[in-house]
């Protein structure tokens with residue numbers, strides 16, 4: 001197994017040349033981390049004349065090697081790029097797939113440039129512009145509209161191992177009364193705020209139902225991790241990356257995750273309506289499922305392990321938790 005390693009440029013050059021991803025006369029000037037990521041080993045290769053991205057998945061989480069993760073996830077990501085490139089709107093919004101090495105779990109992608117992702121939205125006052133939200137929604141609409149589950153089921157894009165992992169983090173772990181994760185380390189007082197929800201059996205029952213729906217197969221191909229960390233703000237407009245959690249499921253999941261992050265990043269209260277208008281199939285969505293997934297994503301990002309670089313104070317998080325609870329239990333908000 002070839003191990004991608006920026007500290008070994010000679011082996012890296014030989015590997016890329018052997019694969020034909022680097023010409024015989026090309027050399028690597030720099031190989032460096034292009035941006036923040038936890039799950040995989042990602043490098044931007046610069047030859048001096050051009051740049052591209054290489055990404056390797058290993059049988060563990062890159063940032064926490066003691067935590068196992070499905071090794072084949074980058075191959076699922078490759079399959080997603082390969083499949084969806086047939087749609088012009090998707091192709092133009094994502095990097096082109098330049099290569100895939102299934103033996104070594106390595107993916108090669110077009111470099112979208114030194115763009116920030118949208119996690120800056122969690123800073124106070126940061127704004128997602130309506131036209132950016134419209135672009136993000138148009139992408140989602142094109143994806144859901146163009147790719148429906150084939151017969152027989154596409155077992156690669158069903159992505160069951162990654163779904164199991166995500167299910168644990170979204171629907172299960174945050175609600176264990178004693179999960180060993182001290183939320184006061186995130187923000188003092190957060191542990192106490194979380195306890196009523198973690199002791200609420202009606203809430204936990206509904207979250208379990210939503211989790212079962214998440215795990216069940218659905219008709220539509222989803223991005224599966226449609227939040228600001230998967231959106232890049234490039235000079236060529238808003239782009240989308242990192243579909244490693246993709247699967248055929250219920251559209252309400254992608255939509256709910258996107259909406260949740262509008263609330264988590266305290267965007268203008270008019271933005272959900274922008275989404276509703278831009279997502280042509282909005283009236284076909286199951287509203288109970290949509291608000292359930294929205295609420296679950298808000299709650300797990302506040303009290304689960306996959307924390308965001310939030311800057312909101314305790315009072316705001318209290319309000320967000322109350323909103324999430326209402327959304328999950330489907331009271332009017």
Ligand SMILES: Nc1ncnc2c1ncn2[C@@H]1O[C@H](COP(=O)(O)OP(=O)(O)OP(=O)(O)O)[C@@H](O)[C@H]1O
Pocket residue numbers: 034035036037038039040041042053055095109110111112113114115116117229241242244
């Ligand atoms: N095609 C690309 N063009 C430009 N930059 C990219 C590209 N792919 C990835 N990056 C940069 O590298 C970072 C990490 O990439 P990516 O999100 O795919 O990795 P990851 O390990 O799956 O991350 P995470 O743990 O958040 O899931 C991105 O946030 C982005 O800054």
Ligand SMILES: [Mg+2]
Pocket residue numbers: 039040242244
């Ligand atoms: Mg990722």
